[in-house]
Amino acid sequence: MSTLSYNLPPKNRFRVAIGNNPPDAFDRCNGGFPRMKPTVSCPYIGFTLEVIKMLTDWSHFYLEPVVIKSDEGQVNWHGVTKVLELPSTSKLVSCQHCNAEGVAHCFHCRGFGTDKCGYCRGTGMKAGVAHPALYTHPMVGTFPNTDMSRGYPGAGSAIVRPPNFSGNKPYAVGTPVHFMAKAGLPPPGIGHHDLCLFCQGRGIKDCHHCKGQGKKTCSSCGGHGSVRQYTKLKVFFAVERSDYFTHSEVPEILLAQASGEVSLMETQSYLMPIKKFPVNEINEVSKKLLAQHMQKSLGACRVIKQRQTVEAIPVAKVHWKLGKKSGIFYVFGTEKLCYIPKSPTKCSIM
Template identity: 20%
Template sequence: MNTMTEGHAMFAPPVAEHASPSAPPAGMFDIMPGYEGTVAGGGTVDFFHLPCLLNQSPSLHLDLNNHTGNTARDAFSLYVSSKCCYSSAPAKDGVIVNMESFNTYRYRLETFTESRSTEWSHEPYNGQPVDAYVQQPPGPWDLPAKAPTFFVDGEQKMKVPYTSSMKPCHDCFGNGRKPCKDCAGSGNKMCWVCNGSGFRHGGDRCHHCSGRGRENCAHCYGHGSKECTTCRGKQQLLVFICLTVKWTNNCDNYVVEQSSGLQVSNLSQVSGKELFRDSQYLVYPVMGFPDPTVVQAAQRLVGDHQSKFSRTSRILQQRQTIELIPITKVTYTWKGKTYVYFVYGNEFKVSTNDYPATCCCSVM
């Protein structure tokens, strides 16, 4: 697992500053020093901007391996067998007459970021410590969070120390219970068997309500009120500022255009042969790669990521890779006609738009 070095701590964002502090909603929440802009529903902390860095080009070794005839045929047969409406005859009896390679490159840039936001929150009071105003609360970026696993999304929530206070529940006004909506607080409802008359057909007394014409409300058990779901009957709430830390892997891909006829969207489902991998705090754009469009894409994406994400979060790590994705266009004949299918990726995925032996069926 990758970890941040000590040298990166100098980039910790400062505490957010707000030109005009906003008051907490409905007067329920206090204004905490350093958290004047925090509201119920969330508020984002202001962040820093990191400088872009220049790079040195890596050396690359290219190994162009194509799909073989046997590989292509086996992949095609497996693909056909997975389709309930496809006859296996073309895959078995078709004759491969041509195989063309359209290998392409995929450049991928991942920027792993950490963002922090705060919002007022609450929970039923069960004797938790109340520490508001005991001392200045720490800033959002001063609180330690769990060590992240790089390039894996995650989230952590925590109470900000010295922001917790006790308040009467705003939902039940400190009563701990709320009127039952099902019976309008009466605790009973009209008997559905006798429609409130107390008698059934023939003048017999209704056994369901014992002749009362009404029955206890099943939702509040005849009490006319229900436990408040906000304070869970405790009458009091612990109100505090909640810090949410999010780790996000932001990923962008660039695939070099190829003329095989295979849709580029298909390539998102497969992997290729990894030619280059570079992972560090801030990566340098790739230079000197044989395909100039990859170099251009790397320069553009690295600049975009470092500019975009340094304004909204803290960059923890970046990773860039270049893959060679094998694409083979297979032309075959069956019953005197010519057809085409594609085999692509390390997974030997198959795509075809003109399979010659299909039937119509429906799944019930």
């Protein structure tokens, strides 16, 4: 015959939890035995000393905390960082990259706006080989050669630029267009089908970086000639929290997984210690933890909110007897969690 007896009513156990938590991000303080747990939590923003001084000058400036929700919908305040613009620090200044012109020098074509045609290798011929009449004609007598003013060998061809009023496009030296400009007729034995399809016998093409302009839009100011200058403020949101458990035979790691009845919950910008709680231990711990949190945040951060909670969790100690065996275990929390102090290390299967 087996007997099972309960020691009722269950005793109460208390836990004090104090931490820097925002009001929305306050986690319920879970404990083990029926306990009362005062919890003080305050979310704060960590700054350097210089940032704190700037914020005192801008007393009207309020930093809204960033809320990051997990998959379960709970708010996570650990390690949240936000970059903000400090008010009244924004101003327009001239772009130093383009000297407020809005355009920058094209270094690919060195400001010429043209580049050697890569399909005909600067010869103007579809075959990529210079026509013999170009270097044998007495009025031309030249090969397609490289412009030595370019940044590196082979970067471009020597170019002839007709006057602007003539309406003619520039062309490279030693090309069919150069021959026609000098001799007044095309090179003998070739037609339009022999010319390069991309440069039409000129041996050069427009630079694809600047579209033949020699200058391109400034990447720093986007062509406006001015940039906006302001002071960035990096804000760190963090949570400072402390928990305290009254003496209990159930480990604190298990008490943190249980929930109970909230006896006291208070949320203010700055809290006062608990003074009239029936359990004097709770009053002393509340005063101690609040002082520790105030000392940590003084001169180093700004406290947004503080929350203090006292929670009572029921715990029942159960004595059991089955045949010649007997023992105890604990049932705690509103979830009726079970804790067995000494569980058997071996088992046998019949």
